[in-house]
Amino acid sequence: MTMHSRGLLLLVSLCCTIITADQNNVNVAINKTYRQISTYPNTGAASNAADNNTAGTLGTKTCSHTGSTSEGVGIPPNVYHWWEVDLGRIYPVHNITVWARKEHNSDIFFDRLYPFIITVDNKTCVNVTSPTSNIIRSNSVTCSSVMYGQVVRLTLTETNRTLNLCEFQIFVCKEGFYGLDCSSPCDKNCDEGCNMTSGFCTRCKKGFWGPELCHHNCSAHCAGPTCQRDDGNCEECQPGFYGEGCSRACGYCQVNTTCHHQDGHCLAGCVSGFAEPLCLQVQVKQENWVVPVVGSLAAALLICIGLVAIVCWCRRSREETEENDQRVAPPVEPESTQDRDRPSSASPISDADTTVYGIIDKDDAEEMHVQEDNYADRALYMQLSPRASDEALLVNIELS
Known part of the structure; x- marks a missing residue:
């Protein structure tokens, strides 16, 4: 060319x-x-x-x-x-x-x-x-x-x-064209032309939706041929459908009735055996004995819990009492050496003690009213006459 x-x-x-x-x-x-x-x-x-x-x-x-x-x-x-x-x-x-x-x-x-x-x-x-x-x-x-x-x-x-x-x-x-030089045709799904500058549809034809160019089809379950321009939601749903775009089927509603087009609850209730409001789940019947039995078990459980709590409380109180008694008891003083050497009235006297008493002058013994076979008198004599006891012990040492 x-x-x-x-x-x-x-x-x-x-x-x-x-x-x-x-x-x-x-x-x-x-x-x-x-x-x-x-x-x-x-x-x-x-x-x-x-x-x-x-x-x-x-x-x-x-x-x-x-x-x-x-x-x-x-x-x-x-x-x-x-x-x-x-x-x-x-x-x-x-x-x-x-x-x-x-x-x-x-x-x-x-x-x-x-x-x-x-x-x-x-x-x-x-x-x-x-x-x-x-x-x-x-x-x-x-x-x-x-x-x-x-x-x-x-x-x-x-x-x-x-x-x-x-x-x-x-x-x-002119209607049907847009652009600075008006050379671009509007989208085929536009109704009453489009924006002369951007080309966005003024309105959508029936059956279409879209915020700009009406490129989306309305749901087949809409009650009418049109839907909302911005989101495609149906103004009304066909009987038996609900939700966004009428895309969800109603539950088991009463015969010849339908559900709400937005939340799906059955307007006239459910058929027998299904639970409201959506009538999609099977209804479970409770027997007459269920409630009393469940109530009795619950009461017994509460009683057991109460008894256990009481026992624990009593045991805890006893332990606390014993601990308090131990805290206030006076300390036991240790025995002195003299007390340990001194014979007790309830303790038997050894042969050495007998020997001691045996060598004491009889007259002195009679004067003290001490009997040889009386362990208590002997002990008393030892306590009252420490000198005689010491002398006897000395004599006993010499003899041995």
């Missing part, structure tokens, strides 16, 4: 794209409500600026014209002249074309249109200081971004100048 052929093909393709895009546009400024700061008598009505006629002559009443006071004389001083259109509802405003006035002598009244600012619901869309060409009356401008609004206003940015506006066009995409 030659270079000339490629250039021709590119030009044809570009022209076709432009034509297609133009066909998908629509001017929404026509047949709406119009206002302006003031009106030049007889020829300058505000509606002339959006009558779909771009001829641009004042005499044919195709242009708007400001400048008169309420009395019809002079230009209001220190005022910025403006013109506006109320679109009736919110549109995505982006592409705007303005047309200047031209008379039969080919003069273009650029000073009656420039410089200007366009606002959408009082927010700046674009600020234009001069025309793009000194010989072209139209000027296509775009907002800095797509702006959604209803009232679009053009205002001169210099005072004490009248405004002549011969056509004001706001182009948006």
